[in-house]
Amino acid sequence: MEWQPDILGAGFEACTFEASGADGVLRTATLVRFRPGMGGTDTDQRARQHPGTQQRPRRTVLFLHGWSDYFFNADLARFWTSTGYEFYALDMHNHGRSLRPEAPGGYVADLADYDAEIGQAMAIIRADPGGPDEPQLALMGHSTGGLVAALWVSRHPGAVSHLILNSPWLEMHGSAFVRYAASTMVRPVARFRPEAILRLPERGFYWRTISNSADGEWALDDRFRPPMAFPLRAGWLSAVLSGHAQVARGLGIDIPILVLLSRGSATGPFWTEEMRRTDAVLDVNIIALRALTLGRTVTVERIEGALHDVFLSPAEVRADAYARLSRWLRGYGTPAPGLADSGPDA
Numbered sequence: 448m449e450w451q452p453d454i455l456g457a458g459f460e461a462c463t464f465e466a467s468g469a470d471g472v473l474r475t476a477t478l479v480r481f482r483p484g485m486g487g488t489d490t491d492q493r494a495r496q497h498p499g500t501q502q503r504p505r506r507t508v509l510f511l512h513g514w515s516d517y518f519f520n521a522d523l524a525r526f527w528t529s530t531g532y533e534f535y536a537l538d539m540h541n542h543g544r545s546l547r548p549e550a551p552g553g554y555v556a557d558l559a560d561y562d563a564e565i566g567q568a569m570a571i572i573r574a575d576p577g578g579p580d581e582p583q584l585a586l587m588g589h590s591t592g593g594l595v596a597a598l599w600v601s602r603h604p605g606a607v608s609h610l611i612l613n614s615p616w617l618e619m620h621g622s623a624f625v626r627y628a629a630s631t632m633v634r635p636v637a638r639f640r641p642e643a644i645l646r647l648p649e650r651g652f653y654w655r656t657i658s659n660s661a662d663g664e665w666a667l668d669d670r671f672r673p674p675m676a677f678p679l680r681a682g683w684l685s686a687v688l689s690g691h692a693q694v695a696r697g698l699g700i701d702i703p704i705l706v707l708l709s710r711g712s713a714t715g716p717f718w719t720e721e722m723r724r725t726d727a728v729l730d731v732n733i734i735a736l737r738a739l740t741l742g743r744t745v746t747v748e749r750i751e752g753a754l755h756d757v758f759l760s761p762a763e764v765r766a767d768a769y770a771r772l773s774r775w776l777r778g779y780g781t782p783a784p785g786l787a788d789s790g791p792d793a
Contacts, residue, residue, distance in 0.1 A: 512542065519667065543671040590616050600698075615738075709725055
């Protein structure tokens with residue numbers, strides 16, 4: 448497996464690989480890793496070179512992005528490495544670094560189609576030099592990636608130690624009745640024309656709040672994270688609705704789970720200033736309820752002023768989110784000495 452310099456610059460590397468799913472289809476995915484200082488601190492480097500020396504247990508985290516998205520939040524990687532974790536992120540097939548010109552951006556017909564590339568990414572992580580120990584793996588997912596992560600963990604018990612979900616898309620807006628109605632309409636189209644584009648109103652409000660090309664502060668590549676998102680296809684929506692139904696029935700996950708959400712939602716058809724301090728994509732109240740169906744040990748953190756991705760919120764708000772994540776890691780993880788209630792800039 449060959450690592451190459453990544454688009455995020457110093458300390459970031461990427462490798463592209465193929466994984467074959469249960470259907471036999473080869474899909475392309477890209478794993479990104481963060482190695483500050485060309486492989487970590489001097490102490491970490493000496494530990495890798497001399498495995499018999501005293502070192503911390505090896506801990507790693509794998510991040511899954513949302514739909515029409517890719518990994519770009521370097522501050523998130525810096526936070527995790529500051530807590531003693533090795534950070535990795537996966538650009539799943541038909542997204543970001545893995546997107547191919549002929550491919551339908553963001554498309555998947557079954558969320559389980561991601562299983563093979565997630566499993567392959569974890570195998571690469573385990574084989575990646577980082578110490579003599581088998582790594583403790585945590586999985587983190589945002590939005591649709593949070594739904595994918597939760598479903599993957601439920602199908603692979605024992606594979607990871609912690610699950611962290613950042614505004615996971617666990618249910619449709621409003622209630623399960625909305626999902627039932629949507630499924631009834633979408634399922635026949637998805638069966639016969641899965642890549643058919645559904646003509647729904649386009650809204651770029653969330654992109655407006657995060658992109659430095661609009662009102663936000665984050666540098667986004669519009670090829671990987673288009674302002675109006677990728678076209679919404681029938682097969683993809685059917686796959687998501689099926690995932691929601693599985694969550695509603697209960698996943699029975701038996702590891703600690705953290706769910707981070709905004710305190711409020713503003714998902715109307717027209718722009719409002721409230722969208723600068725709320726989730727402009729999901730109904731966070733129904734998500735908070737659905738979070739309780741994930742497993743036996745679930746912590747829900749509601750963050751005042753947070754955007755849909757709580758770690759892309761304004762500086763003070765995301766500092767609060769990082770502090771809450773730090774506190775949770777102290778309670779449920781095995782924190783490194785000096786772990787603080789702070790974000791990457793503290």
